Amino acid sequence: MTENVIECNGLTHYYGKRCIYENLNFTVPKGRILGLLGKNGTGKTTTINLLNGYLQPVEGECLMFGEKAGHLSPGVKQRIGLLIEGHVQYAFMNIEQIERFYGAFFPNWQREPYYELMKKLAIAPRQKISRMSCGQRSQVALGLILAQDPDLLILDDFSMGLDPGYRRLFVDYLGEYAKAEEKTVFVTSHIIQDMERLIDDCLILDYGKILLQDSTHSFLNSFRRFTFETTKDIKNLDLPGLLNTEVTKNKIETYSFMSPDQVRKEFISANIPVKEIKCETLSLEEAFIGLTGKY
Amino acid sequence: MRNAFPGGSIHWINREILRRMTKALLYKEWLKTRWVIYALLLTGIVLHAYLFIKLGRTFRFAGKEHLWDVIINRNRFLFEPVQYFPLIAGLLVGLAQYVPETYQKRLKLHLHLPLPEKRLTLAMNGAGITILIGLFSLFIGLLLTGISVFFTSEFVTMAFITICPWYLGGLTIYGFTAWVCLEPSWKMRIANTLIAIFFTYFFYMSAAPGSYEPTLAIYSVATLLPIVFIFHSINRFKSGKQD
Structure with a gap:
């Protein structure tokens, strides 16, 4: 032991x-x-x-x-x-x-x-x-x-x-x-x-x-950043499993431990149309900011 | 040897290692206090030289009778200027030792040293007390030897009884300085300072010859009191007390 x-x-x-x-x-x-x-x-x-x-x-x-x-x-x-x-x-x-x-x-x-x-x-x-x-x-x-x-x-x-x-x-x-x-x-x-x-x-x-x-x-293998565009006008977004989501005009940036498919499903179930989801692996510093937020 | 303390007990400690560690602790105290010690030695020598030169002049120009008149009839002590020397010495040695330990909370470094905390505290405190006792013995000896040249042995005894509380006060203020410095909270430091001033005042109430004679034993015991308080401050520091 x-x-x-x-x-x-x-x-x-x-x-x-x-x-x-x-x-x-x-x-x-x-x-x-x-x-x-x-x-x-x-x-x-x-x-x-x-x-x-x-x-x-x-x-x-x-x-x-x-x-x-x-x-x-x-x-x-x-x-x-x-x-x-x-x-x-x-x-x-x-x-x-x-x-x-x-x-x-x-x-x-x-x-x-x-x-x-x-x-x-x-x-x-x-x-x-x-x-x-x-x-x-x-x-x-x-x-x-x-x-x-x-x-x-x-x-x-x-x-x-x-x-x-x-x-x-x-x-x-x-x-x-x-x-x-x-x-x-x-x-x-x-x-x-x-x-x-x-x-x-x-x-x-x-x-x-x-x-x-x-x-x-x-942590670095499972935590990712997702960026994509949507045609829907969204002000605030609070979906389960998504962290520190930022919406700028029709661009969305969010972080999650979920896979790209799971993230896509979340958006579909929330009736938010998404274009191609970009999924990125992160450095520890980026992952830290993604998890804790910028502020 | 991998570990000087198998089982974590001080009883297992090798005497040679303990001696080396204690020597290192004393070395640190020496580095902190050496300039204050030099300054006090110089000041004390100058002060005592001045007192004896002045006494010699009075002896020559005013005569022995005049001096006896001052001592017996006017009840004056001829060496009053030494009264606050031990107080200043105790304060300075205390500040020289404890301000560097409390600045940036360096006491954490001291308490992290691999010796029991009580021993670490007593070593630091003991070093300061030893320095002061050394300095005080030197100047008490110097004063009494000088007095014995001019006066009878009864006067020498009376002079010792007169200056004794002042020197005990020097040790007391040293202990109180440690207590105040080691206290982690500023509010408590202010309260402790007021208590220290009040308590130390009793050692300097009178400069009349032999005025403390009946209570000298009580003053001697009271000198030890701040040492207990130091442990209280360290416990408060360790439990993270702050404003």
């Missing part, structure tokens, strides 16, 4: 009266890379805070390596590499001091790859992290996580502040590293095009609920 590294059961959380989500259940099996996607304010960072015990859920529980979040033993903490949103690190240290500091806490600490990465940054060894650019700070934070060599990597908005080249390099490296070393990764990012190259599974949150929990491959 596959070991679940992360297990969240019946997670419910509110900020005051505002429901973030109710009864959220998910697992992350060992060796998988799960991307948590959602618009701003849907609860991505909240979930990461709940996982790490920096927030108590109203109901439910999170387990990591079988231990309850908020009560993780030092042994389990050693196995978790945490990247906090904004690549927050001890900015009063320089790259040598921070390496020396963290190196004492982790038995598998690998200083060589860390310094290899730091060489590429072209920064003075004694330059404080607070005096670095946002991108350089991000790379220091990511370098520290990789030096820790944890079994589980929790990366909150890892791509923030990284330039496109380094983002691509990091995503490719992380993907290969995770697969080769059987690492488990739980990741959020605003740049969804990066996630497509990286994640095995996706969990898409909307305000107060889960929209989708599936493997990325299965």
Whole structure:
């Protein structure tokens, strides 16, 4: 049986009266890379805070390596590499001091790859992290996580502040590293095009609920965009199984998990004549927008 | 070794690893506080040098009798300017340690370190208290040694009793600074600050020689109080309390 590294059961959380989500259940099996996607304010960072015990859920529980979040033993903490949103690190240290500091806490600490990465940054060894650019700070934070060599990597908005080249390099490296070393990764990012190259599974949150929990491959194979013209004058269209439908004059654009034939049948049964239906497979970013809507 | 804590228990920990981790924690505290320590050392030396130069001048020009008159008949303590030095020292060391931890919620990084949370908190707090005790011992020693050159041993004892609450107040304000900084909600921070000011005021009510002598034991115990409050702030931080 596959070991679940992360297990969240019946997670419910509110900020005051505002429901973030109710009864959220998910697992992350060992060796998988799960991307948590959602618009701003849907609860991505909240979930990461709940996982790490920096927030108590109203109901439910999170387990990591079988231990309850908020009560993780030092042994389990050693196995978790945490990247906090904004690549927050001890900015009063320089790259040598921070390496020396963290190196004492982790038995598998690998200083060589860390310094290899730091060489590429072209920064003075004694330059404080607070005096670095946002991108350089991000790379220091990511370098520290990789030096820790944890079994589980929790990366909150890892791509923030990284330039496109380094983002691509990091995503490719992380993907290969995770697969080769059987690492488990739980990741959020605003740049969804990066996630497509990286994640095995996706969990898409909307305000107060889960929209989708599936493997990325299965999601992208089953979710499509349909565009077509109609002769009928339609203002609003709300048919079952069709999502985020937009009508512009006589052109209709909609998204669905249904096959083209099923979509056609829906329109016929709604007495809407359609011309040729164009069906497109989507990138993860397009599929995300199709599922969650543009606004 | 794959895991320094098989079974997740601190009891399994290798002494050498624990020593290395504790050293790293202290290293972090040193990096945060070293400039404040240097500044306090310099300020304290300058302050005490000034006091003794002034005392020496008075001794030479006004005479011993005048000094005794000031001390005995006017009930004045000659080293009043040191009164707020420990208060400022406690505040500055506290701010130097805890502001970098709370800015951008960096406390999450600290609490994620692979040691029991109580130990992590006590190590940070203990480092600050040790720094202050070190600084305070140095300056108390300096002051009392200097006083013993000019005055009798009774006066030295009285001087110690007089300055003791001020230095205890320095430790207390340090604890309160930690309590206020670690508190996650701004509303509670303001409330905590008011409580801290009210409580610390009692340590600085009087500069009259020996005025705190009957209550010194109570003040010593009260100094420990904020340490309990720090754990309360950390628990609130962990449960995600915010405005």
